[in-house]
Amino acid sequence: xxxxxxxxxxxxxxxxxxxxxxxxxxxxxxxxxxxxxxxxxxxxxxxxxxxxxxxxxxxxxxxxxxxxxxxxxxxxxxxxxxxxxxxxxxxxxxxxxxxxxxxxxxxxxxxxxxxxxxxxxxxxxxxxxxxxxxxxxxxxxxxxxxxxxxxxxxxxxxxxxxxxxxxxxxxxxxxxxxxxxxxxxxxxxxxxxxxxxxxxxxxxxxxxxxxxxxxxxxxxxxxxxxxxxxxxxxxxxxxxxxxxxxxxxxxxxxxxxxxxxxx
Amino acid sequence: xxxxxxxxxxxxxxxxxxxxxxxxxxxxxxxxxxxxxxxxxxxxxxxxxxxxxxxxxxxxxxxxxxxxxxxxxxxxxxxxxxxxxxxxxxxxxxxxxxxxxxxxxxxxxxxxxxxxxxxxxxxxxxxxxxxxxxxxxxxxxxxxxxxxxxxxxxxxxxxxxxxxxxxxxxxxxxxxxxxxxxxxxxxxxxxxxxxxxxxxxxxxxxxxxxxxxxxxxxxxxxxxxxxxxxxxxxxxxxxxxxxxxxxxxxxxxxxxxxxxxxxxxxxxxxxxxxxxxxxxxxxxxxxxxxxxxxxxxx
Numbered sequence: 001x002x003x004x005x006x007x008x009x010x011x012x013x014x015x016x017x018x019x020x021x022x023x024x025x026x027x028x029x030x031x032x033x034x035x036x037x038x039x040x041x042x043x044x045x046x047x048x049x050x051x052x053x054x055x056x057x058x059x060x061x062x063x064x065x066x067x068x069x070x071x072x073x074x075x076x077x078x079x080x081x082x083x084x085x086x087x088x089x090x091x092x093x094x095x096x097x098x099x100x101x102x103x104x105x106x107x108x109x110x111x112x113x114x115x116x117x118x119x120x121x122x123x124x125x126x127x128x129x130x131x132x133x134x135x136x137x138x139x140x141x142x143x144x145x146x147x148x149x150x151x152x153x154x155x156x157x158x159x160x161x162x163x164x165x166x167x168x169x170x171x172x173x174x175x176x177x178x179x180x181x182x183x184x185x186x187x188x189x190x191x192x193x194x195x196x197x198x199x200x201x202x203x204x205x206x207x208x209x210x211x212x213x214x215x216x217x218x219x220x221x222x223x224x225x226x227x228x229x230x231x232x233x234x235x236x237x238x239x240x241x242x243x244x245x246x247x248x249x250x251x252x253x254x255x256x257x258x259x260x261x262x263x
Numbered sequence: 264x265x266x267x268x269x270x271x272x273x274x275x276x277x278x279x280x281x282x283x284x285x286x287x288x289x290x291x292x293x294x295x296x297x298x299x300x301x302x303x304x305x306x307x308x309x310x311x312x313x314x315x316x317x318x319x320x321x322x323x324x325x326x327x328x329x330x331x332x333x334x335x336x337x338x339x340x341x342x343x344x345x346x347x348x349x350x351x352x353x354x355x356x357x358x359x360x361x362x363x364x365x366x367x368x369x370x371x372x373x374x375x376x377x378x379x380x381x382x383x384x385x386x387x388x389x390x391x392x393x394x395x396x397x398x399x400x401x402x403x404x405x406x407x408x409x410x411x412x413x414x415x416x417x418x419x420x421x422x423x424x425x426x427x428x429x430x431x432x433x434x435x436x437x438x439x440x441x442x443x444x445x446x447x448x449x450x451x452x453x454x455x456x457x458x459x460x461x462x463x464x465x466x467x468x469x470x471x472x473x474x475x476x477x478x479x480x481x482x483x484x485x486x487x488x489x490x491x492x493x494x495x496x497x498x499x500x501x502x503x504x505x506x507x508x509x510x511x512x513x514x515x516x517x518x519x520x521x522x523x524x525x526x527x528x529x530x531x532x533x534x535x536x537x538x539x540x541x542x543x544x545x546x547x548x549x550x551x552x553x554x555x556x557x558x559x560x561x
Contacts, residue, residue, distance in 0.1 A: 057463055081464045087457040091479040100475055101465035154465065 003031040003158060003192060008063035010049055023049050025220045029211065036193045038203035040251065041213030042258055046220060047196045048162050054194060055081050055160050067158065077105045080156035084163040086143040088135040094146045095131035098122055102153040121149040124187050125179060141172035148180060152188050159184070161195040165202070174235065177206060200251050204244060205233055212254050222254055335527035343527035344534060357511060366539060369504060369512035372428070373496045376435025380492060384440050385485060388447020393477070405441065413438040413499055417506055427507035434503045439492035446488025450481035482554045490547035497540050
C-alpha cells in the first residue's frame with residue numbers, strides 16, 4: 001500500500017467571497033506502507049487541512065491524493081481519523097460509539113465479527129470494563145482512547161490523527177503514545193499512520209519521517225526529516241542518542257526561524 | 264457625587280460575631296452546617312421573600328380596591344376562590360360546571376392542539392433545519408405568519424371546522440406550531456462540525472445519522488420549543504375560549520363572570536390559571552433537564 005500526494009493546493013474563499021490565502025501551496029509526498037509520518041508546523045500552516053484532504057473530508061482545490069493508485073474522492077473505510085477534540089457522540093456509550101462507527105464504515109462485516117473486533121480494541125486501550133459509560137462520565141484521556149479504538153475498529157489501512165493528544169496532560173499523553181505504537185505495530189493490520197502534531201518530542205518519538213510545514217507565502221513543505229532511531233523506542237534512553245538530538249535541533253531551528261519570520 | 268465611606272451596605276451588619284438584635288427576627292437554633300442545612304436555609308429564605316412579594320401585591324391591590332369600589336378586595340377574591348374550590352368538579356349542565364372541570368376542558372383543548380402542533384412541527388422543523396432549500400422556502404412564510412396573533416386564525420378555523428370548540432383547538436395548534444418549528448429547526452441546523460465529521464469519516468448512512476447524530480443533538484431544543492409553545496398555548500386558550508361561544512372552559516368562565524359582574528370570580532380564576540401555568544412549565548422544565556446534553560453521564 002502506498003499513499004501518493006501530488007501537487008495538492010487548497011485555498012479557502014477570503015472575506016467577501018474573494019480569493020483568500022492559499023493554505024496549501026503544492027504539496028508532494030509519497031508515504032510507503034508501514035511508515036509513520038508526522039506533520040509539524042505553526043498554526044495556519046495547513047497541516048490539518050492536508051490531513052482532512054487525505055481523509056476525504058475536504059477536497060483539494062487542485063492536485064490529487066491516491067491510495068494504491070486509486071484517487072481519493074471522499075471518506076472511505078481504508079482511512080480512519082482520530083480528531084483533536086475526541087469527537088465522541090455524547091449520548092452513546094463508549095461501546096456504542098465504537099460499535100456504530102465500525103458498523104457504519106464496514107457494512108459488509110458480520111455483526112458478530114464486528115462485536116469481536118470492537119471488543120478487541122476497546123480491550124486493547126483498557127476500556128472494556130468502562131464500555132457502558134457515556135463520554136461525559138470519563139476523563140479526556142479515556143475519551144481519546146475510545147476515539148483511537150473507534151478508528152482501529154474500522155480496520156483502516158491508513159490511520160489519520162489530528163493532534164490527538166494535544167489536549168491531554170503529559171503523563172496521559174506518554175501512555176497513549178505507547179498504546180498507539182503497540183496497536184499500530186502489533187495489534188492491527190493498519191499499515192500507515194499520518195499524524196498532525198505540535199509537539200517536537202512527540203513527533204520524534206513516534207515518527208519515521210517528520211514533514212515540517214511552513215506558513216504562507218513560503219512553500220508548504222519546508223523540509224522532510226527522517227528519524228533514524230530503531231524501534232521500540234525507549235522514551236528515557238532515546239533522549240541521549242545523537243540522532244535524537246540532531247533531529248530535535250533541526251526541528252527547533254526550522255520552527256523558530258519560521259516564527260521569527262512571522263513576527 | 265461622592266459615596267460616604269462610613270455608609271456600609273446592609274449585608275455588612277450581618278457579620279459573624281455581631282450581637283443579635285430584635286431586627287434579626289426570632290433566633291433559630293444554629294442550623295447544621297451540612298449541605299442539607301444550607302439548602303433548607305436557602306429554601307426558607309426564598310419562601311420568606313416570596314411571602315414579602317405576595318404581601319406587597321396584596322397591599323397595593325387592597326389600596327386600589329378602596330378607591331375603585333367595583334373591584335373586588337383580596338378577601339372577596341379569596342372567598343370566591345375557596346367557594347370555587349369547594350366543589351371543583353360539579354356538573355350542572357353546559358353552562359354551570361365546577362372550576363376544576365373547566366380547567367380540565369381547557370387543558371384538554373390545549374393538549375390536543377399542542378399534540379397536533381408537535382406532530383406537524385417537529386418533522387417540519389427537522390426538514391427546515393437540515394435542508395437549506397427548505398429553509399429558504401419556509402423562512403419568508405414563517406417570518407410573516409409568526410408575528411400574527413393566533414386569534415386572527417379563529418374565523419378561519421370556525422369556517423373550516425364549523426365548530427367553535429374545534430376552532431379554539433385550531434387556534435392552539437397555530438399558537439404552538441411556530442415555537443416548535445423554529446426551535447427544532449435551530450437545533451437541527453446546529454449539529455456540531457465534530458459530530459458531522461464523525462458521521463462522514465465513518466460513513467454513517469442516512470438512518471444512522473438521524474438516529475445517532477441529528478435527533479440526539481436536537482432533542483434539548485425540541486423540548487425547549489415544546490415548553491415555550493405550551494406556555495403560550497396556555498395563555499391563548501383563555502382568549503380563544505372568550506371568543507368561542509360554546510367552548511366551555513376557564514376562558515369562557517372568565518368572560519361569564521365578567522358578564523354577571525362577578526369580578527371576584529375573575530380574579531380567583533386568574534390566580535388558578537397562573538398556578539396551572541406554573542405546573543405545566545415546571546413539568547416541561549423537568550423533562551428539559553432530563554434530556555439536556557450536560558446531564559448525559561450515565
